[in-house]
Amino acid sequence: MQARGVEFSVGLFVVAGLLALAMLALKVGNIHVLNSGETYAVTADFNDVGSLKPKAPVTVAGVRVGQVARITVDPVTYQAVVTLDILKKYRFPVDSSASIQTAGLLGEQYVSLSPGGSQRYLGNGGKIRITQSAIILEKIISQLLYSKAGQSPGHS
C-alpha cells in the first residue's frame, strides 16, 4: 500500500517534470518553426540588412510563414545573402519581392514578402530577385540634415 503510493507520486512527479519541459519547448520556445523537414530554403540578396538577425520572422501580409536561417556576405558583389526557411505549405511566385521592415519605430526587423503574379513558383534553393533593403533611421536623418543644411535660409 505505502510503497504503491510512493511509486505513484514519483511517477506523477516525473511526468510533471517532463510535461513542464515539453511546455517550455513547445509553448515558450519556437521548436515548431525549426522543424527543417517542413520548410524549404530561398535566398535573397540585399544591399543592406540593417540589424536583421537569424531567426527573425518572415511574413507575408503580416502573417509569419518562416524565419531567417542565416545571413552571409557574397564575396564578389559584397551584398548580404539572406537565406529564408519558408514553410512548405506556402508557395511563392518567382517574381515575388522581399523587403526588410521594422516592427514599430525601434522594434525588431523582419523580412516581408510580397507575392508576384507569375505562374512559376520558387522551389528549394530558389532566389528572390526583387529586394528592398532595410531602412536605416540614422541614414535618413543624416540625409535630411544635409539637405536642410544645403538649402539657403531664405527658401525654407
Place this chain on the structure above:
Amino acid sequence: MNPVAWISGLGRRVIAGIGRLGRATLFLARLMPALGAALARGRLVVQQIYMTGVLTLVIVVVSGAFVGMILALQGYNTLVRYDAQSSLGLLVALSLTRELGPVLTALLFAGRAGSALTAEIGLMKATEQLDGMEMMAVDPLPRVVAPRFWAGWIAVPLLAMIFSAVGIIGAYLVAVGDLGLDGGVFWSQMQSGVSVSNDIMGGLVKSVVFGFVVSWIAVFEGYDAKPTSEGVSRATTRTVVSSSLAILGLDFIMTAFMLRGL
C-alpha cells in the same frame, strides 16, 4: 592579536579546506562504481526521489509562481518607461529558463532536501548504522549513499523545469489578468525570442550540473560528518553554505561560457 598566530590560523584553514576538497573527490571516485549497482535496485532510487523530489515539489511550485508574478510586476514597471511592455513575456521567459529556474531551484533544493540528506546520512553514521551494515558485509555506498545521490541528481532538473513553467504561468496571470497586457502578444513575443537549443537546453544543462554538485556535497558532508550530534549539525550547515556558493560560482562560469558561445 598576534600576527604570526593569525597567519598560521589562516594557513591551517586553507590546508583543511584543501584536505576536505581532496576527501570529497576521493569519495566521488569511490561512489562512481556504486552508482550502477544502485540503479540495478531501482526501488531504492524511487523511494529517495519521493523523499527529495516529490516532497520539494510544493516549495518549488509556490516559489516559482511567486517569482514569475514578481518578475511580471517588476519587469512591467521598467519596460513601461520605454513603452516596451509587449516584451514582458520574453523578459520573463528568458530570465526564468536561463537563470532563475535552475539557480533558485538548486538553492531551494539544497536547503530543503540537501540538508535532509546530510542529516540522515550523518545520523546513520553517528548511531553506527553504517558501521553495522559493514559488519554484516553490506557496503553502505551502493545501499545508502548512491540511491540518494541518484535521486537528487534526477530530481533537480525536473524541479527546475517545473519551476520555470509555473513561473511563466504566474507571470501570464499577472500580466494579462492584472496589468491588462494582450495574451497573444505575451506568448508570441516569447516564442519569437526564446530559442529551444540555447535558452531552454542551456537551462537544462545548468540544472543537471547543479543537481550533480548539490547531491555530491550533501552525501559527502553526511558521510564525512563527525559522528556526534554537533558534528551532524555542522555538516548540515556546511551542506547548505557550500552548495549555495558552488551553485552561484558555477552559474557564473557556465553563463559566461554559454553567452560567449553564441
